[in-house]
Amino acid sequence: MDQPPRGAAWIRGGRGECEPDTAPARVYRLVLLGAPGAGKGTQASLLAERLGACHLSTGKLFRAAPELGPCDHTPALAAALEHMRRGELVPDPTVLGLVRERRGCLGCRGGFLLDGFPRTMAQAEALDRILTAEHVRLDAVLDYRLPLDQVVARLGGRRFCASCQAVFHLQARPPRAEGVCDRCGGRLERREDDRPEAVRVRMAAYEHDTALLSQHYRRRGLLRLVSAEGSPEEVYARSLLALA
Ligand code: AP5
Numbered sequence: 001m002d003q004p005p006r007g008a009a010w011i012r013g014g015r016g017e018c019e020p021d022t023a024p025a026r027v028y029r030l031v032l033l034g035a036p037g038a039g040k041g042t043q044a045s046l047l048a049e050r051l052g053a054c055h056l057s058t059g060k061l062f063r064a065a066p067e068l069g070p071c072d073h074t075p076a077l078a079a080a081l082e083h084m085r086r087g088e089l090v091p092d093p094t095v096l097g098l099v100r101e102r103r104g105c106l107g108c109r110g111g112f113l114l115d116g117f118p119r120t121m122a123q124a125e126a127l128d129r130i131l132t133a134e135h136v137r138l139d140a141v142l143d144y145r146l147p148l149d150q151v152v153a154r155l156g157g158r159r160f161c162a163s164c165q166a167v168f169h170l171q172a173r174p175p176r177a178e179g180v181c182d183r184c185g186g187r188l189e190r191r192e193d194d195r196p197e198a199v200r201v202r203m204a205a206y207e208h209d210t211a212l213l214s215q216h217y218r219r220r221g222l223l224r225l226v227s228a229e230g231s232p233e234e235v236y237a238r239s240l241l242a243l244a
Pocket of ligand 1: 003035036037038039040041042043057058059060083084085087088089090091094115116117118119120123154155157158159167168169170172173193199202217228229230232233237
């Protein structure tokens with residue numbers, strides 16, 4: 001029988017049962033922080049592909065919601081998508097409910113890359129409790145830093161595949177055929193929360209809530225600052241240096 005794709009349990013819910021293709025030389029359990037558009041998702045994809053850890057993104061989980069079965073379309077999820085459309089953070093109880101249902105993914109033998117979670121102090125404290133219960137520890141928190149003008153340029157040119165969620169950029173990572181996903185042939189779209197008015201709300205949420213997390217993880221000796229300037233490969237190389 002075909003194995004579900006790695007990380008499928010994160011999107012669909014239930015216990016994480018995926019196995020790394022080969023046992024990784026070193027298991028990484030990381031949190032990726034950074035402003036919207038800094039390139040966390042791009043780095044998480046590279047790190048997942050090359051280090052064998054599962055890419056666990058709460059944003060991706062919400063964006064995949066339209067594909068879930070009708071039973072999963074709860075009023076809380078519908079409200080969450082409306083918050084997201086406006087660029088606001090989804091309320092902690094909704095996010096934490098979804099993450100707790102998927103906590104088995106944090107015990108994955110290949111490790112994990114948490115992208116977009118935690119985002120508030122309440123989420124960070126809940127994550128600490130979940131990790132303790134799962135008997136795993138974070139290795140490091142990579143905090144990607146990018147000047148605002150480059151953040152705006154990255155968000156303005158981003159396109160994503162509505163079918164497989166692959167991410168492109170009109171200038172930095174253009175698809176081979178305009179408007180068509182290289183990976184699955186799906187249609188490329190602009191994210192609704194990349195509209196300028198939603199971006200302003202997201203940046204404010206980042207500065208108000210998420211930036212505080214850097215201090216929390218610095219105090220615990222886990223924080224690694226990484227410049228997100230330059231090409232994805234350059235940022236990837238810096239990420240590895242920060243983890244050495
Ligand atoms: P989420 O999906 O997590 O979005 P985000 O944190 O705002 O981050 P982005 O996905 O916008 O950017 P990214 O840093 O991953 O950049 P990317 O790699 O795509 O969350 C979305 C929403 O969901 C939130 O606003 C909230 O409503 C809700 N939500 C999610 N988690 C939540 C939580 N825990 N609590 C509450 N609410 C939550 O790169 C951006 C672009 O730049 C791409 O086009 C890419 O190709 C390009 N690019 C990347 N790197 C480079 C590079 N080095 N050079 C040139 N171009 C590059």
